[in-house]
Amino acid sequence: MKLMVIGCGQCGGRVADEFARLNKVAHVQRGVDIITNAVAVNTDVADLSGLYYIKPDFKHRILIGSKKTGGHGVGKMNDIAAEIAKEDGDKIIESIRAAEKLPETDAILVIASAAGGTGSGSIPVITQQLKERYTDKPVYNLIILPFQYEEVTEERSVFNVGTCLKSAYTVADAVFLVDNQRYIRKNTSIRNNLAKINYMVVKPFYNMLCAGEETDAKYIGSRVLDAGDIIQTLSGWAVIGYGSEKISRIKLPFDRKGNDFRDKCGETQRGNQAMNEALDELSLKCNPTDSRKALYLLTAPYEAMSMDLIKELSAALKGMAAEAIIRSGDYPRGKGVLEVTVVLSELVNSRKVIDYFSKAIDHIALTKRRQGGIDWGQRGLEEAFKDIPSLL
Ligand SMILES: Nc1nc2c(ncn2[C@@H]2O[C@H](COP(=O)(O)OP(=O)(O)OP(=O)(O)O)[C@@H](O)[C@H]2O)c(=O)[nH]1
Numbered sequence: 001m002k003l004m005v006i007g008c009g010q011c012g013g014r015v016a017d018e019f020a021r022l023n024k025v026a027h028v029q030r031g032v033d034i035i036t037n038a039v040a041v042n043t044d045v046a047d048l049s050g051l052y053y054i055k056p057d058f059k060h061r062i063l064i065g066s067k068k069t070g071g072h073g074v075g076k077m078n079d080i081a082a083e084i085a086k087e088d089g090d091k092i093i094e095s096i097r098a099a100e101k102l103p104e105t106d107a108i109l110v111i112a113s114a115a116g117g118t119g120s121g122s123i124p125v126i127t128q129q130l131k132e133r134y135t136d137k138p139v140y141n142l143i144i145l146p147f148q149y150e151e152v153t154e155e156r157s158v159f160n161v162g163t164c165l166k167s168a169y170t171v172a173d174a175v176f177l178v179d180n181q182r183y184i185r186k187n188t189s190i191r192n193n194l195a196k197i198n199y200m201v202v203k204p205f206y207n208m209l210c211a212g213e214e215t216d217a218k219y220i221g222s223r224v225l226d227a228g229d230i231i232q233t234l235s236g237w238a239v240i241g242y243g244s245e246k247i248s249r250i251k252l253p254f255d256r257k258g259n260d261f262r263d264k265c266g267e268t269q270r271g272n273q274a275m276n277e278a279l280d281e282l283s284l285k286c287n288p289t290d291s292r293k294a295l296y297l298l299t300a301p302y303e304a305m306s307m308d309l310i311k312e313l314s315a316a317l318k319g320m321a322a323e324a325i326i327r328s329g330d331y332p333r334g335k336g337v338l339e340v341t342v343v344l345s346e347l348v349n350s351r352k353v354i355d356y357f358s359k360a361i362d363h364i365a366l367t368k369r370r371q372g373g374i375d376w377g378q379r380g381l382e383e384a385f386k387d388i389p390s391l392l
């Protein structure tokens with residue numbers, strides 16, 4: 001599958017930059033292209049200058065709202081960013097239109113953090129404009145949720161997250177949710193290492209995008225996971241996860257191929273471990289039973305895969321995501337490692353999203369109360385939800 005990526009704001013730009021890097025890796029390692037174009041959009045000149053892989057010309061690093069902000073950002077005000085995106089959106093559309101590889105693009109992925117200003121406000125507006133313009137291509141969002149400490153220290157962030165999520169969900173064909181907090185669970189020093197987080201955010205997409213682009217017969221699986229499968233799977237809220245297991249037992253030339261019971265047993269165990277890790281490491285913690293569509297991809301050297309293993313993994317995922325329609329694929333690639341990529345989509349419930357909506361409502365209620373407005377505390381969640389302003 002080939003994606004065009006558009007990063008909005010600082011975080012979005014950096015993650016899009018990481019996708020551009022991943023494309024270079026795909027090119028060198030596998031001889032395929034997975035990213036047709038990478039673009040960064042910002043109200044801040046400095047943020048645009050800090051990128052490495054996105055081409056430095058004005059068609060790839062697009063400054064918007066310079067008349068309003070003087071190139072210095074919107075200082076967390078995502079409603080201002082939304083206005084700017086409405087006024088300057090044609091700059092982005094123009095750049096996409098001119099992109100040489102637009103015809104071979106399967107889908108557009110727009111990326112931003114929800115808590116900042118520029119990315120949070122512009123992502124739904126840009127998504128809407130792209131959807132109006134390119135009716136034949138799905139437009140997905142990848143939205144990064146803030147670290148827990150930011151919610152406490154930066155009052156405006158929950159409002160930004162609430163309005164961004166609501167607006168993005170209304171327009172995008174699917175919204176990938178990524179929780180920054182997930183990546184500092186094991187290693188707190190990583191908080192200072194956003195580049196490492198961005199690497200981990202993007203990595204799960206690698207095999208999934210490469211699998212359908214292979215042309216060499218020896219790397220084509222018995223069931224190829226291609227753009228069609230991914231597009232059919234993605235809708236509503238989505239999460240992605242990745243797990244891997246080393247294949248330690250080195251086969252000697254005189255080993256009887258595939259007949260040893262230890263191989264079979266080890267193979268199944270490794271497959272299940274990688275699947276469990278992928279589900280543990282989902283980009284946002286969620287319950288697989290809440291998904292209505294899912295896919296998984298098994299990537300491993302040809303000799304480490306079998307139909308039994310594929311059946312086993314399908315059954316394992318079905319066991320956890322009982323109500324989901326599951327698509328799957330195998331991809332005979334790599335050395336010494338078995339990898340599993342999982343996407344859970346059309347999530348009908350997400351504790352985290354619901355929490356953000358209610359916190360955003362609390363924030364609005366508090367601001368209104370401070371201004372002597374009505375007592376919002378008496379209103380039900382559903383009614384109050386309507387009062388989260390839309391950025392569109
Ligand atoms: N994963 C990740 N998160 C980031 C990165 N940069 C910023 N963030 C998160 O993004 C949020 C801040 O948003 P930014 O993207 O910096 O803001 P912006 O869209 O540039 O908006 P303004 O600067 O307010 O105009 C916070 O929650 C940060 O933790 C990054 O490179 N990677």
Ligand SMILES: [Mg+2]
Nearest residue numbers: 010044047073
């Ligand atoms: Mg910024």
